[in-house]
Amino acid sequence: MDVVALLLAAGESERMGAPKAFLDWHGQPLLSHQLQQIQKSRLRECVVVLGKDAARLERLVNGPMRPGWKARSVYNPRYRDGKCASVEAGLAALPAPPDGILIASVDQPLNTRLLNALVRSAEAEWDKCEAAGRRTIIVPAFHGRPGHPVLFAANLIGELMGICEETLGLKAVVRKNPGRVLLLPWDDAGVLLNLNTPVDLAAIDPRGQLQ
Numbered sequence: 001m002d003v004v005a006l007l008l009a010a011g012e013s014e015r016m017g018a019p020k021a022f023l024d025w026h027g028q029p030l031l032s033h034q035l036q037q038i039q040k041s042r043l044r045e046c047v048v049v050l051g052k053d054a055a056r057l058e059r060l061v062n063g064p065m066r067p068g069w070k071a072r073s074v075y076n077p078r079y080r081d082g083k084c085a086s087v088e089a090g091l092a093a094l095p096a097p098p099d100g101i102l103i104a105s106v107d108q109p110l111n112t113r114l115l116n117a118l119v120r121s122a123e124a125e126w127d128k129c130e131a132a133g134r135r136t137i138i139v140p141a142f143h144g145r146p147g148h149p150v151l152f153a154a155n156l157i158g159e160l161m162g163i164c165e166e167t168l169g170l171k172a173v174v175r176k177n178p179g180r181v182l183l184l185p186w187d188d189a190g191v192l193l194n195l196n197t198p199v200d201l202a203a204i205d206p207r208g209q210l211q
Contacts, residue, residue, distance in 0.1 A: 146174075
C-alpha cells in the first residue's frame with residue numbers, strides 16, 4: 001500500500017517556549033527522531049511542512065536516510081494561521097494522491113511499530129469488496145481513547161483540503177461520520193502524547209512514557 005506521511009513542523013512553539021522540533025528526544029532533536037521512525041516503517045515518503053525556523057530545520061530533513069527512502073520539505077508561508085494551513089500546504093505538495101495519507105505533528109512522538117500497524121489495518125480495511133463498508137480513517141486508541149497519528153484514505157483529500165481552525169480542523173473530518181472511523185486498539189499510552197508545554201515534558205519518564 002502506498003502511504004505518505006505529512007509531518008507538521010511549522011508551528012511557533014509559543015507555549016513550549018522553545019522550538020519543539022529541536023527538543024531533545026533520546027539524545028537527538030525530536031524532528032530527527034520522527035524522521036527515523038517514519039523511514040524505518042512501511043511509509044513510502046515523508047513530506048515535512050516547515051514554517052518558523054525553516055532554514056534550521058531543513059538541515060535535519062536533509063540528514064542521512066536509508067537507501068531508497070526520502071523526506072522532503074515544503075514551506076508553509078501561512079504557518080501563523082495554524083495547523084490547518086500546514087495540512088493544506090502538505091497535501092498541495094503531493095504530485096499524485098497516494099492510497100493513504102498519515103498526518104502527524106512533530107510534537108507527537110512516533111514509533112515504527114505503530115506506523116506499520118496502522119498501514120496493516122488500512123490494508124485489511126480498504127481491501128474489502130464492499131466499498132460502502134470500508135472505514136476510511138484509522139485512529140490508534142489507548143483504552144478506548146483516540147490518539148494519533150491518524151491515517152486517512154485518499155478519497156478524503158478534498159475534505160482535508162477544506163479544513164479550518166474555526167471548525168476544529170482535522171477533528172471535524174474524524175468526527176463527521178463515526179461509521180467511517182476504525183479505532184485501532186493500542187497498548188502504549190504514547191499515542192496520547194502531545195508535547196505542548198514544559199509541563200508536558202515533565203510528565204514523561206526517561207523511556208519516553210507517560211508517568
